[in-house]
Amino acid sequence: MIKKILWVFFLLTAAYQGYQSYLLQTVPPFHERIDCLEFASKAHGAALLQSWQAQSYGGQAFLQIAVTNTHLDFFFIFLYTSLILMLSYLQMQRDPGICWNELLRANLVFGALAACLDILENIFLLYDFRHAGEPGLYISTHWISLLKFIFIGWALSVYLVSLARTQLFNK
Amino acid sequence: MDKEQPNPQHRAALIRKLLHNEISMAELEEMRGWINQDDLAVIIQKIYDLNEVQVEKIAALEKAMAWIDGVKNDQRNSRFTKKIKNDFRKSNNKIILAEGDSWFNYPVVLSDVIDWIAMEENMAVYSLASGGDWLLNMLNARKYVEELSVLHPDVFLISGGGNDLVGSSRVAAMVDPGGTAIPYQKNDFAKSLMEKVAKSPIVPLNKEKFNQGVLYLSQDFFALLTFFHLQYYFLINGILTGGTNDPAKGKFPHIKIITQGYDYALPSHAWREGWNPRYWYRPLLRNLGHGSWLKTPLQIRGILDAKVQQNIVYAMIYLFNEMMIKTGDLFCQMPKVGNRVFHIDSRGSVGEKGWTDELHPLPEHFRNTGRAFVDCINGKTSIHGQVFVVNPNSVKP
Numbered sequence: 001m002i003k004k005i006l007w008v009f010f011l012l013t014a015a016y017q018g019y020q021s022y023l024l025q026t027v028p029p030f031h032e033r034i035d036c037l038e039f040a041s042k043a044h045g046a047a048l049l050q051s052w053q054a055q056s057y058g059g060q061a062f063l064q065i066a067v068t069n070t071h072l073d074f075f076f077i078f079l080y081t082s083l084i085l086m087l088s089y090l091q092m093q094r095d096p097g098i099c100w101n102e103l104l105r106a107n108l109v110f111g112a113l114a115a116c117l118d119i120l121e122n123i124f125l126l127y128d129f130r131h132a133g134e135p136g137l138y139i140s141t142h143w144i145s146l147l148k149f150i151f152i153g154w155a156l157s158v159y160l161v162s163l164a165r166t167q168l169f170n171k
Numbered sequence: 172m173d174k175e176q177p178n179p180q181h182r183a184a185l186i187r188k189l190l191h192n193e194i195s196m197a198e199l200e201e202m203r204g205w206i207n208q209d210d211l212a213v214i215i216q217k218i219y220d221l222n223e224v225q226v227e228k229i230a231a232l233e234k235a236m237a238w239i240d241g242v243k244n245d246q247r248n249s250r251f252t253k254k255i256k257n258d259f260r261k262s263n264n265k266i267i268l269a270e271g272d273s274w275f276n277y278p279v280v281l282s283d284v285i286d287w288i289a290m291e292e293n294m295a296v297y298s299l300a301s302g303g304d305w306l307l308n309m310l311n312a313r314k315y316v317e318e319l320s321v322l323h324p325d326v327f328l329i330s331g332g333g334n335d336l337v338g339s340s341r342v343a344a345m346v347d348p349g350g351t352a353i354p355y356q357k358n359d360f361a362k363s364l365m366e367k368v369a370k371s372p373i374v375p376l377n378k379e380k381f382n383q384g385v386l387y388l389s390q391d392f393f394a395l396l397t398f399f400h401l402q403y404y405f406l407i408n409g410i411l412t413g414g415t416n417d418p419a420k421g422k423f424p425h426i427k428i429i430t431q432g433y434d435y436a437l438p439s440h441a442w443r444e445g446w447n448p449r450y451w452y453r454p455l456l457r458n459l460g461h462g463s464w465l466k467t468p469l470q471i472r473g474i475l476d477a478k479v480q481q482n483i484v485y486a487m488i489y490l491f492n493e494m495m496i497k498t499g500d501l502f503c504q505m506p507k508v509g510n511r512v513f514h515i516d517s518r519g520s521v522g523e524k525g526w527t528d529e530l531h532p533l534p535e536h537f538r539n540t541g542r543a544f545v546d547c548i549n550g551k552t553s554i555h556g557q558v559f560v561v562n563p564n565s566v567k568p
Binding site (some may be wrong): 083089090092093094095098101105106108109118170 | 246247250279280282286287289290292405449451452533538
């Protein structure tokens with residue numbers, strides 16, 4: 001039941017954040033989503049923020065959409081981390097291979113680390129939004145984001161391979 | 172044959188003898204015939220020097236622990252229901268009821284024995300196990316009785332006694348720093364167990380370790396060992412004969428009962444064992460009671476030598492397993508019961524480096540123990556008859 005509730009909120013939040021990101025993508029001249037900001041270099045990131053600050057949508061600057069998106073991202077972090085931990089844990093009880101069992105157990109750490117990095121990334125992004133007009137103060141989150149996605153990618157890969165393994169094993 | 176009830180004075184006298192470690196084999200046999208839940212409650216209160224309320228209080232699970240255990244059981248039991256819904260019982264699959272402690276339900280991080288058994292396609296496990304649970308609680312709560320009637324399982328698994336021995340620093344009371352060995356010499360039951368070992372050991376006995384360890388075991392330990400024997404006898408007898416000692420009156424004529432007896436745990440305060448990142452969780456889990464179950468209570472009693480501490484636990488676990496084997500044997504020798512009580516013997520299977528903390532093996536060792544359970548449930552034969560010795564090398568990636 002908890003898993004189902006998490007999935008529903010996860011999908012709803014992802015869809016809303018996707019819509020916000022789509023709106024940000026409409027802003028010229030860069031036409032980039034918020035994910036691009038996460039990986040942007042210092043110079044490019046500062047320029048992207050300035051473009052979002054300079055143009056408005058529905059009476060507010062596009063930058064405000066990015067701020068809302070980042071606030072919502074804290075909830076999204078909770079959702080995806082819970083799902084990674086829960087799915088990995090449940091899969092641990094299905095995969096009889098001891099190595100896979102240990103890898104799935106390690107997902108508990110990778111999921112938690114990814115969440116910590118994502119929170120740190122959001123804190124830096126909110127700082128950058130506050131100083132959008134001051135390119136010298138911009139802090140790039142490139143390496144934090146990269147590490148976060150590596151951890152998430154690893155955890156998902158382990159989970160999916162293990163899932164495929166046990167499906168085949170059971171047939 | 173129904174139980175013949177002795178007069179209250181005789182009953183009290185035998186209980187007193189058990190507590191004073193003076194009970195003979197004949198008297199113990201007599202007690203097995205009439206022991207009931209009230210007697211068991213009296214004995215445990217005397218062993219622990221506490222009244223009934225206090226005993227219940229120290230044996231009770233902490234609320235947070237009970238909640239976490241419950242979450243794991245709910246999830247396991249919903250898998251059980253899912254399997255049952257697919258006409259699981261139509262073929263030769265096994266319905267299993269499990270009651271026990273943290274070897275059967277270690278919350279979240281470790282894959283425990285039941286986790287590994289439940290992965291078998293032909294087994295559906297309904298779990299009542301709770302990490303930290305006492306055998307005393309299991310018998311008092313009688314949740315297994317209710318579920319036995321509902322599920323009519325093919326197999327009943329039980330793991331209990333560890334927390335009764337090590338919970339609330341009880342180990343401190345189970346040792347005598349004087350190291351006189353008198354309590355062992357006075358206990359006919361324990362001596363009879365070791366006489367059998369001398370003739371035909373199932374698991375090799377390290378005499379040096381045992382002889383040193385047993386020197387330090389107190390009268391309370393032997394009272395508790397005999398008490399465990401009576402508790403298990405009471406539990407198994409209840410399932411196989413409805414508590415009447417007459418197998419014809421049992422409600423579960425084909426049920427198989429499987430017990431287990433832990434491995435030689437290692438008293439320790441160390442927060443890690445090397446730097447293997449594979450076992451990243453070991454330092455974390457060692458914050459949860461590690462050291463407080465064995466090492467600290469022994470230090471409280473002034474037993475400071477690490478080798479002596481290990482040997483004491485060795486002797487305790489050796490005797491505990493032999494007691495379990497003996498208890499099962501009694502039922503196998505009972506006419507019309509047949510070979511329905513089995514024991515999984517994990518002694519020596521974990522090794523020195525295989526522990527997550529003082530009491531719990533690493534998942535691969537839980538898996539080895541789980542394999543022995545699976546073999547037993549599937550009806551494989553053991554060269555040791557009713558006892559399945561855990562193979563320490565059965566893990567394959």
